[in-house]
Amino acid sequence: MKINADTDRCVGAGMCALTVPEVFDQSEEEGTVVLLQADPPASMDAAVRRAVHLCPSGALSLA
Amino acid sequence: MTEAPSRPVTFPLVREHPFDPPGEALRWQQQGALHRMTFADGHLGWLVTGNAAARAVLADNRFSNRTELNHPPVAHPLFQEEDRRTLPGFFLRMDAPEHTRYRRLLTGQFTVRRMRQLEPRIEKITSDCLDAMEGSAQPVDLVQSFALPIPSLVICELLGVPYADREQFQRDSAALLNLDSSAEQMAAALADLMAYLHGLVLRKRAEPADDLLGSLAAGGELNDEELTGVAVLLLVAGHETTANMLALGTFALLRNPDQLALVRDDPAVAESAVEELLRYLTIIHMGPVRTALEDVELDGRLIKAGESVAFSLPAANRDPERFDDPGTLDVTRPPTGHLTFGHGIHQCLGQQLARVEMRIAYPALLRRFPGLRLAVPPEEVPMRSNMTIYGVHRLPVTW
Ligand code: SF4
Numbered sequence: 001m002k003i004n005a006d007t008d009r010c011v012g013a014g015m016c017a018l019t020v021p022e023v024f025d026q027s028e029e030e031g032t033v034v035l036l037q038a039d040p041p042a043s044m045d046a047a048v049r050r051a052v053h054l055c056p057s058g059a060l061s062l063a
Numbered sequence: 064m065t066e067a068p069s070r071p072v073t074f075p076l077v078r079e080h081p082f083d084p085p086g087e088a089l090r091w092q093q094q095g096a097l098h099r100m101t102f103a104d105g106h107l108g109w110l111v112t113g114n115a116a117a118r119a120v121l122a123d124n125r126f127s128n129r130t131e132l133n134h135p136p137v138a139h140p141l142f143q144e145e146d147r148r149t150l151p152g153f154f155l156r157m158d159a160p161e162h163t164r165y166r167r168l169l170t171g172q173f174t175v176r177r178m179r180q181l182e183p184r185i186e187k188i189t190s191d192c193l194d195a196m197e198g199s200a201q202p203v204d205l206v207q208s209f210a211l212p213i214p215s216l217v218i219c220e221l222l223g224v225p226y227a228d229r230e231q232f233q234r235d236s237a238a239l240l241n242l243d244s245s246a247e248q249m250a251a252a253l254a255d256l257m258a259y260l261h262g263l264v265l266r267k268r269a270e271p272a273d274d275l276l277g278s279l280a281a282g283g284e285l286n287d288e289e290l291t292g293v294a295v296l297l298l299v300a301g302h303e304t305t306a307n308m309l310a311l312g313t314f315a316l317l318r319n320p321d322q323l324a325l326v327r328d329d330p331a332v333a334e335s336a337v338e339e340l341l342r343y344l345t346i347i348h349m350g351p352v353r354t355a356l357e358d359v360e361l362d363g364r365l366i367k368a369g370e371s372v373a374f375s376l377p378a379a380n381r382d383p384e385r386f387d388d389p390g391t392l393d394v395t396r397p398p399t400g401h402l403t404f405g406h407g408i409h410q411c412l413g414q415q416l417a418r419v420e421m422r423i424a425y426p427a428l429l430r431r432f433p434g435l436r437l438a439v440p441p442e443e444v445p446m447r448s449n450m451t452i453y454g455v456h457r458l459p460v461t462w
Binding site: 011012013014015017018019021025026027028029030031032050053054056057058 | 121122166167169170171172173174175176398400404405406407408409410411412414415418
């Protein structure tokens with residue numbers, strides 16, 4: 001599972017960083033999403049899917 | 064389900080039970096996610112009661128949040144003004160890309176990590192409040208001694224607003240959100256708040272300060288009017304919301320002793336308890352509203368360009384299609400994506416701050432006062448049915 005993060009759409013709500021801190025962080029200045037792992041291990045699939053679902057701005061997608 | 068042409072409804076506002084959504088909203092929910100609704104000015108628009116439909120509309124940029132396009136769901140002086148322009152800095156009522164500019168300036172200040180860094184300070188503020196409460200004569204009003212001062216002190220420190228001035232801005236903020244305020248009272252409160260914060264903005268420009276308003280002033284991207292508008296929004300939002308969650312949440316826990324015991328005794332429960340209380344109580348009583356910029360099909364119905372859509376978030380957060388046993392308060396429920404902070408580009412900027420405050424404050428209160436109980440019969444707790452943000456006016460407690 002590969003994650004795509006569109007920082008232009010990101011509104012910095014932080015739901016991703018709250019849900020899976022191992023995978024998502026936020027930049028210090030803009031608060032927009034920073035991908036720590038674009039291709040996380042399969043064991044994290046469920047958590048990553050939840051984060052994608054919780055993202056309010058549709059900035060995250062899966063491929 | 065057949066296309067039963069649902070009768071136009073008005074916005075459901077009456078909560079028959081202190082912790083439940085308006086019964087009317089739940090009844091409409093059983094009949095579908097989308098309903099024809101008459102707005103306060105006679106406009107025929109829509110009411111959303113379903114969770115998936117609410118998420119879809121709130122995340123769809125074909126719907127606008129601009130003040131001048133949105134019709135008021137209930138009579139409210141702030142909406143009745145002839146001149147319903149969006150004030151500079153009120154980015155809550157703007158669309159992209161205007162909204163994006165403001166949001167970008169602020170999001171870095173409210174990240175999950177930054178809010179975690181505030182934890183020791185919030186713990187200290189909380190324990191100071193509890194010390195003061197412990198020393199006062201019983202019963203005490205939990206709103207005045209706990210629920211309001213914690214978020215108020217925290218947001219004042221974060222923004223760089225002198226806490227000593229709180230009497231004025233707490234009063235103005237309450238008047239702004241009271242549905243019973245007259246248009247004059249509301250305009251006066253807003254003008255008062257703007258004048259106060261405008262003065263503060265000028266001071267921050269003159270003397271650099273190491274706080275949020277100070278750094279925005281130093282950043283130089285916002286003019287005085289814009290910065291004042293931002294300050295008004297953040298100050299009001301930082302007060303009323305968390306304060307009402309803390310007071311109403313405590314009331315709900317006191318009425319559900321097994322849940323209260325979990326929050327008090329099991330530190331691991333604090334996080335899910337906060338999400339569940341946010342979902343179960345949904346203090347966003349009225350609003351938000353969006354207006355279609357073009358024709359949009361939703362749930363087999365056609366929302367025409369120019370039509371406003373109101374949302375019953377309390378109902379959407381009790382949608383059985385999304386939550387098992389939605390009417391039960393279960394503080395161990397895994398966080399599930401409630402809509403209390405909204406959804407889409409306007410999702411609450413301060414949500415991570417609110418989470419930290421609640422995660423610290425509820426267990427701290429319950430551990431300090433294991434014998435905490437209501438000092439009046441529950442029916443006598445005055446509910447804030449007439450406010451945009453739901454909650455209690457007072458919560459007399461003893462221990
Ligand atoms: S949840 Fe979405 S909007 Fe929020 S920080 Fe992550 S990517 Fe950005």
